[in-house]
Amino acid sequence: MNLRSGAQDRQRTLATLQQVCAAAGTGHEVLQVPRPRQLVPVVRDAVERAQRRQGIVVAAGGDGTINTVAQAVLDADLPFGVLPHGTFNYFARAQGVPLDIEAAARTLVEGVVRPVQVGTLNDRIFLVNASLGLYPQLLEDRETYKRRYGRTRWVALLAAFATLWRPPSRMLLRLEREGEPRVEPSATLFVGNNRLQLQQVGVAQAPAVEQGRLVALSVQPASRLALLGMLWRGALGRLEDDAHVRSFAFAHLEVEPVRRRARAARLKVAIDGEAQWMDAPLSFGVAPRRLRLLVPAQA
Numbered sequence: 001m002n003l004r005s006g007a008q009d010r011q012r013t014l015a016t017l018q019q020v021c022a023a024a025g026t027g028h029e030v031l032q033v034p035r036p037r038q039l040v041p042v043v044r045d046a047v048e049r050a051q052r053r054q055g056i057v058v059a060a061g062g063d064g065t066i067n068t069v070a071q072a073v074l075d076a077d078l079p080f081g082v083l084p085h086g087t088f089n090y091f092a093r094a095q096g097v098p099l100d101i102e103a104a105a106r107t108l109v110e111g112v113v114r115p116v117q118v119g120t121l122n123d124r125i126f127l128v129n130a131s132l133g134l135y136p137q138l139l140e141d142r143e144t145y146k147r148r149y150g151r152t153r154w155v156a157l158l159a160a161f162a163t164l165w166r167p168p169s170r171m172l173l174r175l176e177r178e179g180e181p182r183v184e185p186s187a188t189l190f191v192g193n194n195r196l197q198l199q200q201v202g203v204a205q206a207p208a209v210e211q212g213r214l215v216a217l218s219v220q221p222a223s224r225l226a227l228l229g230m231l232w233r234g235a236l237g238r239l240e241d242d243a244h245v246r247s248f249a250f251a252h253l254e255v256e257p258v259r260r261r262a263r264a265a266r267l268k269v270a271i272d273g274e275a276q277w278m279d280a281p282l283s284f285g286v287a288p289r290r291l292r293l294l295v296p297a298q299a
Helices: 010-024 036-053 063-076 090-095 101-110 134-149 153-164 195-201 206-210 224-235
Strands: 057-061 079-084 112-116 119-121 124-126 129-133 171-177 180-186 188-192 214-219 245-250 252-257 266-271 274-279 282-286 291-295
Touching (some): 036 057, 057 063, 063 090, 063 124, 079 090, 079 101, 119 129, 124 129, 129 134, 134 153, 134 188, 134 266, 134 274, 171 188, 180 214, 206 214, 214 282
Parallel strands (some): 057 079, 079 291
Antiparallel strands (some): 112 291, 119 282, 129 188, 129 266, 171 180, 171 252, 188 214, 214 245, 252 282, 266 274
16 A cells, blocks of 8 residues: 555545455455555565465555556566556556445455456556656646645646647657658657547547457647647547547557667656656556456446
8 A cells, every 4th residue: 555645535545445454255465555666576575475375466546556466467467456546547447447446345255256457668567658858847837736736627728738838848759660761850659548538539449459459649849838739639529639649559569769869768668657767768568467356247
């Protein structure tokens, strides 16, 4: 349980989990994580405990926390459960996991396992999206605004407007899609693995993520006003109508900066809402193994 995720009542979550597990006769342990840097070793410990006891591993947090736990669980091929505690909870919502904590807790003891597609970026996985360019900067600004004004969707939207009002960014990228190269300017490259998120902003290829593929959005460099207009169209679910956005589905995509000096540089990327640095070239694809997610039987 990430103690810094979202604004959920954690004591209520713990009490509800205790009640549901007790009623089902199911044992459980809660490993609380007060600081982000402690998450990886705690997750490793949880996986080892679950392997010894033939149990499941559950992530209580937002999409970033869920990603970190899922990485270890996927490697161990263990069943995986989710207690949504984030701001947007795209992964849980897209998979039919209830946002209500009691219903989500019941899913852990009554649910069924569904294989879920996982995206990959170099040696990391992503469940919702991965990106480079303007979008990682938007996420960093969003976290700054949330710490100052609270973790709400309106604060996230305000942060997005503030990011897009800065001088426009520009990259020249070489994209190799299924062996076919293409060079194009881009302000941001966004790769989605979540049908719900893609549908909400109005991307026609959204169903492709349920057919073994990922969906990329390449945003061309544009003026501040044009980028703000793009943000507004996305909020209205009409991003496909924006002339600065190109979308396409793929199974494998290689990305690297065109300039020779930039090829050895590290690129800032965002994976499921968490910004980090990664060496180029970037390789996007679909993981060969699927995540064994617990979902309600009727989902």
